[in-house]
Amino acid sequence: MSQVLADRVSATPNEQPSESATDGLVGARLVTRRRPARWVAAALALVLAAMLVNTLITNPRFEWGVVGDYLGSSAILRGLVLTLWLTAAVMVSGYVLGIGLAALRLSDNAILRTASFGFVWLVRSVPPLVQLLFWFEIASLYPRLSFGIPFGPEFVSFQTAHLFSALAAAYVALTIDAAAFASEIIRGGLLSVDHGQTEAASSIGLSRWRTFRRVVLPQAMPSIIPASGNMLIGMLKATSLVSVIAVQDLLGASELIYNDNFKIIPLLLVATIWYLVLTTLLSIGQFLLERHFARGKRRGPTRSLPTVWRDSLSLLPHRRVAKAGGAA
Numbered sequence: 001m002s003q004v005l006a007d008r009v010s011a012t013p014n015e016q017p018s019e020s021a022t023d024g025l026v027g028a029r030l031v032t033r034r035r036p037a038r039w040v041a042a043a044l045a046l047v048l049a050a051m052l053v054n055t056l057i058t059n060p061r062f063e064w065g066v067v068g069d070y071l072g073s074s075a076i077l078r079g080l081v082l083t084l085w086l087t088a089a090v091m092v093s094g095y096v097l098g099i100g101l102a103a104l105r106l107s108d109n110a111i112l113r114t115a116s117f118g119f120v121w122l123v124r125s126v127p128p129l130v131q132l133l134f135w136f137e138i139a140s141l142y143p144r145l146s147f148g149i150p151f152g153p154e155f156v157s158f159q160t161a162h163l164f165s166a167l168a169a170a171y172v173a174l175t176i177d178a179a180a181f182a183s184e185i186i187r188g189g190l191l192s193v194d195h196g197q198t199e200a201a202s203s204i205g206l207s208r209w210r211t212f213r214r215v216v217l218p219q220a221m222p223s224i225i226p227a228s229g230n231m232l233i234g235m236l237k238a239t240s241l242v243s244v245i246a247v248q249d250l251l252g253a254s255e256l257i258y259n260d261n262f263k264i265i266p267l268l269l270v271a272t273i274w275y276l277v278l279t280t281l282l283s284i285g286q287f288l289l290e291r292h293f294a295r296g297k298r299r300g301p302t303r304s305l306p307t308v309w310r311d312s313l314s315l316l317p318h319r320r321v322a323k324a325g326g327a328a
Contacts, residue, residue: 066266070257071273079253080274086249087236089171094178094235095228101183106190116183123180129241131177135169136245170242174235181231189224190216221293229286233279240271250274 056062070076104116123131139160146157164172193216201211243252251271258267 061265062269063263063266066263067269067273070263070267070270073257075248075253075257076250076270076274079248079250082248083236083239083250084278086167086171086174086239086242087232090174090178090239091232091235093171093175095182095186097175097179098182098186101179102186102190105183105187120180120183123176128174128177128238129244132170132173132241132245135164135173136166138164138169166242166245166247169245170239170247174238174242177238178231178235182228185224185227185231188227189220192223193219218293222290225286225289225293229282229289232286233282236278236282237275 101116101120104112105120107113107116142160144157145160145163146154148154148156197215197219198211201215206214239249240251242249243255246252248256254267254271258264
């Protein structure tokens with residue numbers, strides 16, 4: 001009987017690993033996982049990159065000398081300043097309106113929710129260029145605008161054409177478009193915070209404003225920042241649409257110059273280079289903001305921006321553990 005009990009005890013799952021198994025783990029080494037398709041794709045990407053660099057250097061039709069002459073010209077810099085101003089003004093006013101629309105969408109009042117939803121649905125359904133042209137031609141629809149009591153006396157009136165210049169039409173159209181998308185970004189960020197957080201804050205006596213500022217907003221920002229950064233970069237590029245209505249932004253200034261000297265490709269490259277510089281700077285700012293607001297969620301050590309870029313562009317394959325002498 002004692003021998004049977006001893007055999008059963010020795011067969012329990014808590015049995016310690018043998019010395020040979022331990023030696024096998026100690027002798028394990030990292031073995032590169034073979035992925036030929038990845039290397040083929042990497043080689044193809046390098047070939048295409050080399051071809052691009054070669055054509056940029058050897059093709060005289062790019063006229064890089066002309067590009068250098070106009071890259072810092074006064075007309076281009078004025079257009080650049082207008083592009084930056086329009087982008088900043090539209091984003092600020094668009095987010096102010098977006099906050100209001102998001103609040104209406106989250107309201108308990110069905111009429112306010114419906115009105116906010118209808119506005120967002122309408123604006124998101126119409127292309128920005130169509131909105132831009134509509135507001136540019138608003139004087140054709142309403143030659144005169146007035147303010148007063150609805151269906152009653154008018155207090156003040158003015159000619160619409162005197163108010164809506166090309167720049168004003170661009171500002172209004174882009175602001176309305178930005179407000180619709182900003183409201184959805186804000187609403188999505190607020191809804192990402194668990195409702196139990198607000199209930200817990202209310203139970204300890206925090207006011208609604210302090211609950212929003214101290215509890216809801218810090219947790220919503222990691223969801224809001226990436227989408228807002230993408231929207232900012234998209235808005236920077238969307239401002240190029242205003243050149244259609246003769247606003248002299250960065251692209252409009254380039255068009256004005258090449259309509260005079262017929263250097264179309266070099267002037268388009270000038271605009272392209274400035275857009276690349278601006279979007280790169282905005283991307284860096286977005287990365288820093290995301291890292292700041294994600295401090296509470298970070299699991300690993302802080303990574304710098306060059307490290308993130310290096311890791312995302314790395315061609316080194318992943319590695320796996322295998323026994324020494326084993327097959328890769």
